[in-house]
Amino acid sequence: MATTNRPQTPQAAWDALVEGNKHFVSGSPAHPRQDIERREALAAKQIPFAALFGCSDSRLSAEIIFDVGLGDLFVVRNAGQVIAETIIGSLEFSVEVLKVPLILVLGHDECGAIRATIDASEGALKSEGKFIHDLVERIRPTVDAANAAGKFEIDEITELHVQDTINELLTRSSLIASAVKAGKLAVVGANYKLALGEIHPIVIVGDIK
Ligand SMILES: [Zn+2]
Numbered sequence: 001m002a003t004t005n006r007p008q009t010p011q012a013a014w015d016a017l018v019e020g021n022k023h024f025v026s027g028s029p030a031h032p033r034q035d036i037e038r039r040e041a042l043a044a045k046q047i048p049f050a051a052l053f054g055c056s057d058s059r060l061s062a063e064i065i066f067d068v069g070l071g072d073l074f075v076v077r078n079a080g081q082v083i084a085e086t087i088i089g090s091l092e093f094s095v096e097v098l099k100v101p102l103i104l105v106l107g108h109d110e111c112g113a114i115r116a117t118i119d120a121s122e123g124a125l126k127s128e129g130k131f132i133h134d135l136v137e138r139i140r141p142t143v144d145a146a147n148a149a150g151k152f153e154i155d156e157i158t159e160l161h162v163q164d165t166i167n168e169l170l171t172r173s174s175l176i177a178s179a180v181k182a183g184k185l186a187v188v189g190a191n192y193k194l195a196l197g198e199i200h201p202i203v204i205v206g207d208i209k
Helices: 010-025 036-042 085-096 112-121 130-148 154-172 174-181
Strands: 050-055 073-078 102-108 186-192 199-205
Touching: 010 050, 010 102, 010 186, 010 199, 050 085, 073 085, 085 102, 085 154, 085 174, 102 154, 112 130, 112 154, 130 154, 154 174, 154 186, 154 199, 174 186
Parallel strands: 050 073, 050 102, 102 186
Antiparallel strands: 186 199
16 A cells, blocks of 8 residues: 555545454454555655544554554544544544545453443442543443443443444534535444454444445
8 A cells, every 4th residue: 555545435435444453353463554665655644544432451462453554544542432623623623624434443351441330330430530531520420321231241231332432423513524525424333342353334424334
């Protein structure tokens, strides 16, 4: 994938991520586009083919788990992939300026932020960090809604959180929603399995099969 032939469509971008993840899962990564030539070619301009909004968890290293290279992914992460104004702004930038055809929202199993929110809802969160409580409060509505629907398992709640995150992104950003409507962008929500290294799609919004 030279800088000139990056995936241009939502489908091509998704296919590239799926293919790269297969390399990682099977233990045969190619570690592409990480050399001096690539670095120099990108110095003047970045043209990533996808944006990734994922959890900060150290095991979710974006370029490694998708076996891609320098300049391939525009990455935004925070603990528990919680929507905030700065997150939406970063993703809008990736769509409007960098023209990425795909946003991947990536959660994972046994997420510490989700676990902390479940603990908080049970009155068991032990944290002195005020802003940790703020973060947990952003996930709390999903946990409360899940519990009200009889869902208490962390994996179920994680999937709902990914769905809620995408709903919030599309509701709050008319720029991103419009790009999806125009067929220029797709938004995929997925879950990453820590032990297997696999990406499991949960929700696809846009033109991807
Ligand atoms: Zn996490």
